[in-house]
Amino acid sequence: MSDRATVFETVTRQIEPFNKKQVALTEATTFQGDLEWDSLTVMDFVAAIEDEFDIIITMNMQAEIETIGQLVDAVMSLKA
Amino acid sequence: MTEAAATADALPASPAEVAPERDLFTKFDALIAEREALMATGVRDPFAIVMDEVKSPTLAVIKGKETILLGTYNYMGMTFDPDVVRAGKDALDAFGSGTTGSRVLNGTYSPHKDCEEALKEFYGTSHAMVFSTGYQANLGMISTLAGKGEYVILDADSHASIYDGCALGNAEIVRFRHNSVEDLDKRLGRLPKEPGKLVVLEGVYSMLGDIAPLPEMVAVAKKHGAMVLVDEAHGMGFFGPNGRGVYEEQGVEDQVDFVVGTFSKSVGTVGGFCVSNHPKFDVMRLVCRPYVFTASLPPSVVATAATSIRKLMHAGEKRAHLWANSKRLHGGLKDMGYTLGTETPQSAIIAVILKDQTQAVALWQSLLEGGLYVNMARPPATPAGTYLLRCSLCAEHSAEQVETILAMFKASGQAVGAID
Numbered sequence: 001m002s003d004r005a006t007v008f009e010t011v012t013r014q015i016e017p018f019n020k021k022q023v024a025l026t027e028a029t030t031f032q033g034d035l036e037w038d039s040l041t042v043m044d045f046v047a048a049i050e051d052e053f054d055i056i057i058t059m060n061m062q063a064e065i066e067t068i069g070q071l072v073d074a075v076m077s078l079k080a
Numbered sequence: 081m082t083e084a085a086a087t088a089d090a091l092p093a094s095p096a097e098v099a100p101e102r103d104l105f106t107k108f109d110a111l112i113a114e115r116e117a118l119m120a121t122g123v124r125d126p127f128a129i130v131m132d133e134v135k136s137p138t139l140a141v142i143k144g145k146e147t148i149l150l151g152t153y154n155y156m157g158m159t160f161d162p163d164v165v166r167a168g169k170d171a172l173d174a175f176g177s178g179t180t181g182s183r184v185l186n187g188t189y190s191p192h193k194d195c196e197e198a199l200k201e202f203y204g205t206s207h208a209m210v211f212s213t214g215y216q217a218n219l220g221m222i223s224t225l226a227g228k229g230e231y232v233i234l235d236a237d238s239h240a241s242i243y244d245g246c247a248l249g250n251a252e253i254v255r256f257r258h259n260s261v262e263d264l265d266k267r268l269g270r271l272p273k274e275p276g277k278l279v280v281l282e283g284v285y286s287m288l289g290d291i292a293p294l295p296e297m298v299a300v301a302k303k304h305g306a307m308v309l310v311d312e313a314h315g316m317g318f319f320g321p322n323g324r325g326v327y328e329e330q331g332v333e334d335q336v337d338f339v340v341g342t343f344s345k346s347v348g349t350v351g352g353f354c355v356s357n358h359p360k361f362d363v364m365r366l367v368c369r370p371y372v373f374t375a376s377l378p379p380s381v382v383a384t385a386a387t388s389i390r391k392l393m394h395a396g397e398k399r400a401h402l403w404a405n406s407k408r409l410h411g412g413l414k415d416m417g418y419t420l421g422t423e424t425p426q427s428a429i430i431a432v433i434l435k436d437q438t439q440a441v442a443l444w445q446s447l448l449e450g451g452l453y454v455n456m457a458r459p460p461a462t463p464a465g466t467y468l469l470r471c472s473l474c475a476e477h478s479a480e481q482v483e484t485i486l487a488m489f490k491a492s493g494q495a496v497g498a499i500d
Binding site (some may be wrong): 039050 | 230257263270
């Protein structure tokens with residue numbers, strides 16, 4: 001499995017506890033539109049992702065991330 | 081001027097309807113619908129209260145009804161202090177109604193400098209800078225201190241003015257879980273070492289009325305080489321031997337780089353400030369846009385503030401009475417079965433947590449009809465999506481008034497089913 005595929009899998013695993021509507025998770029799934037997360041859920045989820053990968057996703061970066069694919073890209077670049 | 085010219089200049093009385101996809105107001109439709117649904121149930125609008133008469137720091141007349149005020153942040157009850165009112169009237173006579181200018185141009189009068197002197201005396205610092213509001217003090221300090229490539233690290237429950245200060249500036253913004261020393265440490269540890277960092281904390285968090293563990297948080301910030309700004313908006317006046325705030329009470333005065341505060345709570349008027357011992361602090365007057373590009377406070381306002389601040393230095397008895405009030409109200413509400421924002425009374429704010437908006441508005445309205453005003457607070461201002469009624473006590477509330485308040489909470493709480 002490629003690095004990216006591993007990150008994608010880890011990210012989706014972290015989404016599951018917050019995926020109350022059991023939305024199917026793809027690269028294009030959006031956090032606000034599809035998962036319907038409010039700002040508090042986003043905050044808890046971001047903290048979980050940061051701890052998982054030992055990175056910081058600043059609020060400036062978070063503002064640019066709308067889909068799971070974009071988050072995976074961001075994690076890849078922060079880990080690099 | 082002719083009639084025709086007058087009408088030509090006016091906005092149209094009934095503007096043509098804008099197509100929804102082009103109407104900039106469409107994004108507010110959900111909020112408008114939520115409010116209309118709430119109002120349709122026949123409740124009064126919690127965000128449109130008018131005080132027709134204000135009789136004292138603790139008493140007003142609302143729609144003809146004499147009402148005890150328990151949601152004003154007027155902690156030390158200075159608004160009707162005779163010396164404070166006198167100072168304002170004298171300055172109004174001597175200096176006029178306003179400055180019509182920026183602090184750095186024509187808007188600094190001797191009362192502005194005197195007010196900054198009063199702050200330096202109160203805080204024991206070498207520098208003090210007065211802003212037009214507390215909101216602007218945070219906006220200005222945070223957006224100016226941390227520049228591009230630098231970091232602001234803030235508590236998730238920070239006040240809107242802190243978030244807005246971050247949004248106005250160009251720094252990278254990182255937030256940590258509310259009051260979590262471990263989370264702050266972890267996040268600071270993950271940031272690159274070189275860039276400058278500003279950790280922003282509050283002494284008292286105003287929604288739930290809880291205080292910060294400042295010694296631990298400041299130690300962590302210093303360990304990672306960050307400067308520290310503490311907002312003492314809700315701490316000034318009654319924490320610490322000199323009333324400077326939670327940071328004084330907890331003994332970290334020598335480690336905090338900047339203290340931000342407001343005149344619109346314990347001081348009893350309007351305005352904001354930052355105090356510091358940083359040797360280069362005064363350059364802020366030239367580079368801080370929310371300080372430069374706005375008009376200064378009216379001289380009467382800074383004169384009342386200066387008088388009030390100097391009186392607060394010797395307000396030990398008032399502080400003791402305010403604490404007694406806070407403890408009694410907290411204990412009484414807890415005994416009735418209310419869920420409160422903190423297990424123990426930590427400040428002069430006591431937050432009553434309700435199960436939803438309907439219950440919160442029902443209790444709020446019942447209290448108001450009985451003659452008690454409290455703040456209603458809802459998301460996104462509140463943490464964790466809670467609906468709450470926020471009570472803030474005043475040193476001028478008498479012990480009897482606190483008992484009356486408790487009786488009102490009991491009657492209204494039972495009437496709306498918030499308590500058994």
